[in-house]
Amino acid sequence: LRSAKRIVVKIGTRIVTAEGAGLNSEFLDSLARQVARLQERDCKVLIVTSGAVHLGRRALGIRKRAEDISLRQAAAAVGQPELMRNYAEAFSAHGVLTAQILMTQDDMQDRHRYVHLSNTLETLLQHHVVPVINENDSVSMEGVTFVENDLLAALIAAKARADALIFLSDQDGLFTGNPRTNPDA
Ligand code: GLU
Numbered sequence: 001l002r003s004a005k006r007i008v009v010k011i012g013t014r015i016v017t018a019e020g021a022g023l024n025s026e027f028l029d030s031l032a033r034q035v036a037r038l039q040e041r042d043c044k045v046l047i048v049t050s051g052a053v054h055l056g057r058r059a060l061g062i063r064k065r066a067e068d069i070s071l072r073q074a075a076a077a078v079g080q081p082e083l084m085r086n087y088a089e090a091f092s093a094h095g096v097l098t099a100q101i102l103m104t105q106d107d108m109q110d111r112h113r114y115v116h117l118s119n120t121l122e123t124l125l126q127h128h129v130v131p132v133i134n135e136n137d138s139v140s141m142e143g144v145t146f147v148e149n150d151l152l153a154a155l156i157a158a159k160a161r162a163d164a165l166i167f168l169s170d171q172d173g174l175f176t177g178n179p180r181t182n183p184d185a
Pocket residue numbers: 013049050051052053054134135137147148149150
């Protein structure tokens with residue numbers, strides 16, 4: 001990690017939000033401070049963040065997780081600008097510029113789209129901008145969503161040739177199987 005020059009950090013909803021409440025500003029401030037320090041060492045950081053659906057649900061007053069796809073997509077549309085505004089504010093307090101990138105699975109699978117995305121990411125990194133990436137939940141079609149950003153983060157890390165991929169999550173670690181169905185995993 002010390003020698004890593006390019007790092008992807010994946011941030012889960014439970015990390016970026018405060019115990020089911022709104023965004024955790026203390027966490028975002030600490031993250032921004034650490035990214036600013038890494039940039040001083042010429043280390044490039046890309047962030048993959050969740051949290052849009054959670055924030056949107058809160059704003060719309062939807063409590064339950066089970067819901068139809070259009071409601072989830074609407075919640076993401078409400079929550080994403082709020083998520084991004086908080087990232088932008090937290091990072092700008094440390095002199096770091098952020099950029100929003102929203103992607104669907106198609107963007108990864110279509111070579112032309114992927115090449116454009118890749119060029120955009122490289123240009124942002126050259127300009128010391130931190131790409132803040134999320135799935136474009138509001139337009140992703142059922143069945144072709146990333147479902148969770150872990151996969152999106154892994155694809156970004158591979159395609160951006162990152163030296164390290166860090167998951168900030170409330171999970172206990174890497175399991176050999178599904179710990180919900182296999183207690184020995
Ligand atoms: N893209 C979803 C969001 O921003 C999160 C998907 C996930 O839970 O990883 O809320």
